[in-house]
Amino acid sequence: MTTTTPTTEDEKAAFLAKLKAYEGRTYGPPMRGPDPVNQAMIRHWVEAIGDENPVYVDPDAAARSVHGGIVAPPVSLQAWVMRGFRPAASATSDVQDEIMSLLNGAGFTSVVATNCEQEYFKELHVGTHLSTTTTVESISEEKATGLGVGHFLTTLVRYTDEHDDLVATMRFRILKFKPGTGRSATQAKTDAEPATRPPRPRPAVTQDNAFFFEGAQQHKLLIQRCSSCGRLRHPPGPACPSCRSYDWDTVEASGKATVYSFVVNHYPQVPSFDYPLAVGLFELEEGTRLVANFVGVEPDAIEVGMPVQVEFVEHDAELTLPAFRPVQVTA
Numbered sequence: 585m586t587t588t589t590p591t592t593e594d595e596k597a598a599f600l601a602k603l604k605a606y607e608g609r610t611y612g613p614p615m616r617g618p619d620p621v622n623q624a625m626i627r628h629w630v631e632a633i634g635d636e637n638p639v640y641v642d643p644d645a646a647a648r649s650v651h652g653g654i655v656a657p658p659v660s661l662q663a664w665v666m667r668g669f670r671p672a673a674s675a676t677s678d679v680q681d682e683i684m685s686l687l688n689g690a691g692f693t694s695v696v697a698t699n700c701e702q703e704y705f706k707e708l709h710v711g712t713h714l715s716t717t718t719t720v721e722s723i724s725e726e727k728a729t730g731l732g733v734g735h736f737l738t739t740l741v742r743y744t745d746e747h748d749d750l751v752a753t754m755r756f757r758i759l760k761f762k763p764g765t766g767r768s769a770t771q772a773k774t775d776a777e778p779a780t781r782p783p784r785p786r787p788a789v790t791q792d793n794a795f796f797f798e799g800a801q802q803h804k805l806l807i808q809r810c811s812s813c814g815r816l817r818h819p820p821g822p823a824c825p826s827c828r829s830y831d832w833d834t835v836e837a838s839g840k841a842t843v844y845s846f847v848v849n850h851y852p853q854v855p856s857f858d859y860p861l862a863v864g865l866f867e868l869e870e871g872t873r874l875v876a877n878f879v880g881v882e883p884d885a886i887e888v889g890m891p892v893q894v895e896f897v898e899h900d901a902e903l904t905l906p907a908f909r910p911v912q913v914t915a
């Protein structure tokens with residue numbers, strides 16, 4: 585195995601040509617799922633996910649449904665072809681191994697999954713026995729990403745049943761990258777003060793939601809309002825879900841809210857945030873809900889239903905966002 589990193593343009597071109605030669609190739613023979621779709625595994629899966637649709641567990645309800653019997657949730661697709669806790673030596677393919685050692689050998693040793701798109705064509709009935717065939721769809725040229733310099737590898741997995749009918753496809757993309765070459769690493773190396781934290785990620789501003797962020801910049805919490813029927817809505821969108829009108833204006837919220845729900849994130853840790861990071865779903869007294877951070881409270885002390893009041897946090901010159909602080913309730 586070669587362990588030299590391609591550095592000159594010629595070396596990079598030669599390396600890319602080696603990678604590109606794998607496009608269109610298939611990972612070994614088709615892999616067959618260890619078990620057919622079965623009621624017991626479906627029940628465990630929907631219990632873990634919290635999906636209470638009776639077509640997955642109740643034979644009578646399932647028989648009366650359009651499916652005519654128990655089916656597995658489409659998104660459980662992957663569960664039926666998992667390789668197992670101790671995969672057999674045959675579970676990885678030569679093609680996959682070759683691509684990985686090529687990339688690892690050139691220094692692209694880290695990996696992160698970046699995209700997954702599934703498309704479903706047939707229901708997963710009890711008894712369906714899935715097999716998969718994985719084809720290399722594309723391998724990108726070298727890209728500079730926030731995580732590091734690397735190559736995107738896109739595979740297309742075809743899921744077929746025991747009749748060889750296509751049940752689903754999954755396009756799966758990973759980034760194989762060189763650790764320590766990302767934006768934060770580069771910044772840490774060049775800054776005299778390595779503790780400098782990268783700026784908070786920018787929100788995805790669109791024509792529909794720009795008013796919200798512009799309002800926040802002026803310390804105003806704005807809610808989109810349908811100018812035809814008056815319904816308030818959040819997150820912002822182009823049309824009113826009640827009357828379909830495209831006309832809208834905004835109202836300024838009082839900022840009084842309650843904690844509708846919240847999560848406390850521990851991992852993965854993004855350098856722009858402090859952890860544990862509490863994120864709330866706040867219900868405004870006007871009725872709409874929004875996702876924001878907490879201020880002035882330890883994650884352990886947060887409770888659903890807690891009254892809170894908006895504040896505006898100026899993260900940097902371009903970014904001010906609403907956050908919510910618990911208010912003292914006087915009995």
Ligand SMILES: [Zn+2]
Pocket residue numbers: 810811812813814815824825826827828829
């Ligand atoms: Zn409306």
